[in-house]
Amino acid sequence: MGNTSSMLTQYDIEELQEHCNHAFSQQEIVSLYHRFCQLDRNGSGFIPGDEFLSVPEFAVNPLSQRLLRMLDGLNFKEFVAFLSAFSPRTSLQHKIEFIFRVYDFDSNGRVTFDDILCGLRDLTGSFISEQQRQKVLTRVLEEAGYTKDSSLVLSDFMKILGNSDLKMEVEVPID
C-alpha cells in the first residue's frame, strides 16, 4: 500500500512526456503509473507477460500473443511509449508506424508476404483455410499494385493506410 504517485516527481513526469512526444497529460501519466504498479505485482519494475494475460479482456484478444512479445519486459518509460500510439494527440504517422511494427515481427524494417499472412492467421484462426488465406492475400496485394514477392516498407504502409481513419484512440481514465 502507500501513496505510489509520490514516487513520480515533476521531473520524471516531464521527462516521460518528452519521451512520448506529449501524447499524455501529466495526470494521464500518473494514472498510467498507478496501472503499471497494479500490474507489476512484484514491484520488479516491469510487467511479466503472465500478468497481462491475467487481464481477461487482453487475453481474449486475437493479437495478444503478438503484442506480448512487444510488451514483455518493458519498464515504465517504454510502457508509456508503447501506449502513446493510442493517444488522440499522436499523429496518424506514428500510429501507422506502430501497426507496421506489429506486422514486422523480425523488426528488419520490411513486411513480407509471410509477415502479413502470419498476422492474418492470428486474426482468423482456423476459420479460413491456409490456401484461402494465401489466395485472398495474393489477390488484394495484386490489386493494390504489389506482388507476392514484394516486401512492404514503412512508406508503403503510409500510402496504404494514410487515407483511412484508424480507430486507435484509447482514453486513459483519470480518477
Place this chain on the structure above:
Amino acid sequence: MAGLGSSSSEMDLDRLNIEEYLTVESIRESPRKLHLRDLLDISPTLKEAAGAIVDDSFTRCFKSNPPEPWNWNVYLFPLWCLGVVIRYGILFPLRVTILAAGWIAFFSAFLPVHFLLGDHNKLRQKVERKLVEMICSVFVASWTGVIKYHGPRPSIRPQQVFVANHTSMIDFIILEQMTAFAVIMQKHPGWVGFIQKTILESVGCIWFNRTESKDREIVARKLREHTQGVDKNPVLIFPEGTCVNNHYTVMFKKGAFELGCAVCPVAIKYNKIFVDAFWNSKKQSFTMHLVQLMTSWAVVCDVWYLEPQYIRPGETPIEFAERVRDMISIRAGLKKVPWDGYLKYFRPSPKLIERKQQIFAESVLQRLEEK
C-alpha cells in the same frame, strides 16, 4: 496458447455459457470490395488490446478501496488518534470478549443437543437452527453491524432458492442471523473449514471445491434433493461464485436458475463509510478480514429481499439469470460486467479468441465472395 488450454478442460461445465453472455460486437457492416487497406488495418483489435492494458472492467471488480483516513488537519488528527485508541484499545477487546462468550454459550448448548438427540429429531433441528442464527447475531454484534432489512422475511417452504450478490463471507453471516439458510459455498481451510464441517452441516449447508468438476455434479444433485424437501431450510446461493467488491456484479452461474423453482433475489449493499466489507481473499485471510471489521466503528449495510421470480416460458436459464442479475444490480446500485468471476482463478478459454477470429474471418470471406 498452451497456457490457456491447460486449465480450460475442467472448467468447461461453466464455460459453456460465457460465450452466450458476450454479445457479438460490431460485425463490419456494409459489405464492399476487400482492399489491402482493410486487411492491414488492425486498429480496432489493437485498440481493444490497449484499452484492456490501460484499464479493464475485470480487475476493477476485485479492487479493494482502502478507507480514507480523515486525519488530515491539526484539529482532526488528535480526534482521529483518539478514535484509533478507542477502536483498538476498547472496542476490539470488548468485541473479542463478546465473540468468545458467544461461542462458549453456543457450544455448551449445541454439543449436548447434537450428540444426545437423534438424527431426524424435529426438536434437534429446531434448536440447531436457532443456535446458528444466534451465533451469527453474535458475529454481527462483534462488528457493530448496523443492518437494515427491507422486504418480507424469507419463510421455510419447498421449491425456492435465494440468490444474492457476494462481497464477503460476512454476507452469509448477515443473512443467516435472520433466517437459517442452507448455503452453497466454497470449502475453506482452517477454522472456517472446521465450522463448515461440524456446525453448518447441521443446517443443511453444502460445501464444494471450485476446482473439482466432480464436486460440482454432487452439488447439483444435492441441491435438487434439498429444494424438494418440505421442512428443509431455504437454500441460499451466491451465483457469482466469488467475492466482488460491491461496485460490480459478475456473471451469474446458471445452476440456481435451472432448478425450475422460485428464485428469490436478495440484494446486499454495504456502506463504506467506516470500513470496506469486500474480502479480497487473495490478499487477506478471513481471520484478518474479521479483525479489520472488528477494529472499525461499524459495518453498515442494507439488505433487500426482492420479489420471487419464475422462469418465463421460452426463457433460457441464462436469460433468466441475467434478468435476476439486473434486478439485484439495480436495487443495490451495482454495475454489471460480462465476466465470469472464475477468471480470477483460471485463464479465459481459447473459445473466446476463436469467436473473435470467426467474426473477422467471416467478414473477409463474405467480401471475397462478392467479387
